[in-house]
Amino acid sequence: MILHHWDTDGICSASLLMERFGKDKNFTPKIGNYILDEEDLNAIRKYDSITVVDMNLGNASDICGFAELTIYDHHIAKKVDCAKAHINPYLNGETYPSATLVVQENLGLPLDHRVILGMVGDVGKKIMERPQSHIVEKYLKDSGRSFEDIERAVLLLDSSYKMFNRKEVLENVFIADDLDAILNSDRLNRNEEVLEKEIEEMVSRAEDVGKITVLKMRTEHHIISAVARKIAWGMGKTALVLNEKSDRDEIYLRSPDMDVSRFIDMAKSRGYNAGGKREVVGMVLPKGEGETFFNEIMEELR
Numbered sequence: 001m002i003l004h005h006w007d008t009d010g011i012c013s014a015s016l017l018m019e020r021f022g023k024d025k026n027f028t029p030k031i032g033n034y035i036l037d038e039e040d041l042n043a044i045r046k047y048d049s050i051t052v053v054d055m056n057l058g059n060a061s062d063i064c065g066f067a068e069l070t071i072y073d074h075h076i077a078k079k080v081d082c083a084k085a086h087i088n089p090y091l092n093g094e095t096y097p098s099a100t101l102v103v104q105e106n107l108g109l110p111l112d113h114r115v116i117l118g119m120v121g122d123v124g125k126k127i128m129e130r131p132q133s134h135i136v137e138k139y140l141k142d143s144g145r146s147f148e149d150i151e152r153a154v155l156l157l158d159s160s161y162k163m164f165n166r167k168e169v170l171e172n173v174f175i176a177d178d179l180d181a182i183l184n185s186d187r188l189n190r191n192e193e194v195l196e197k198e199i200e201e202m203v204s205r206a207e208d209v210g211k212i213t214v215l216k217m218r219t220e221h222h223i224i225s226a227v228a229r230k231i232a233w234g235m236g237k238t239a240l241v242l243n244e245k246s247d248r249d250e251i252y253l254r255s256p257d258m259d260v261s262r263f264i265d266m267a268k269s270r271g272y273n274a275g276g277k278r279e280v281v282g283m284v285l286p287k288g289e290g291e292t293f294f295n296e297i298m299e300e301l302r
């Protein structure tokens with residue numbers, strides 16, 4: 001069984017592995033979880049061989065208790081000693097743009113659109129500034145496909161987790177081997193339409209407050225990063241977004257120029273879940289606690 005991340009890279013990596021090893025069962029943790037909870041563990045106990053791909057699972061070693069474990073990954077990770085094999089170039093200090101490239105190179109598979117989708121899914125347009133850009137160029141030249149087709153297919157495959165549709169994520173693995181099947185999928189195109197409209201609507205409600213642009217919204221969809229990116233890049237100002245979900249609050253901060261990473265430590269010091277980079281911060285807070293912290297960040301930045 002192949003256990004994979006819910007995004008394009010995870011879906012395409014799973015597709016490559018299932019084809020190569022003739023497997024037909026796949027699984028993804030609950031969307032948003034980077035561990036297997038008790039329910040997920042119980043659901044996979046019946047398998048005696050499990051390959052985890054494109055996920056640095058917090059409790060991967062739990063799998064060794066009932067199955068032979070293999071891992072293909074490219075995230076920052078520690079070696080999982082109980083795994084039969086842990087294939088992650090990062091363990092040798094190497095940075096790989098996608099799990100699909102790790103799988104393709106390690107198994108000597110031909111270069112196809114799935115490898116490229118994984119790279120563009122995880123890195124975006126910036127893949128063309130990475131050392132692996134020649135791989136993308138070679139694929140585009142040999143296939144006659146456009147970079148826009150690849151970007152569109154990424155958007156479509158990612159639409160399922162953004163809609164929080166775990167079943168659909170699993171189904172996507174079975175169409176991933178056919179680029180046109182992805183591009184022409186009615187259900188994925190419908191998702192994209194819904195998400196695009198919702199993102200536009202949210203962005204239009206953002207308000208300028210001094211030097212920054214802020215937005216409070218309520219949606220169960222996973223669009224906060226897309227909304228913040230659109231505000232920050234579109235208006236050229238730092239975007240601060242609060243999303244109050246039914247079970248948690250989310251805060252997302254993205255700046256086109258400023259270093260906002262100090263807010264990662266600030267959030268962590270209050271016991272909140274936070275991560276990010278120099279110009280982008282994502283946080284998850286218990287339900288009801290988001291607005292106070294959101295106001296505090298706003299006062300500091302405005």
Ligand SMILES: [Mn+2]
Binds near residue numbers: 009010074098122
């Ligand atoms: Mn990945």
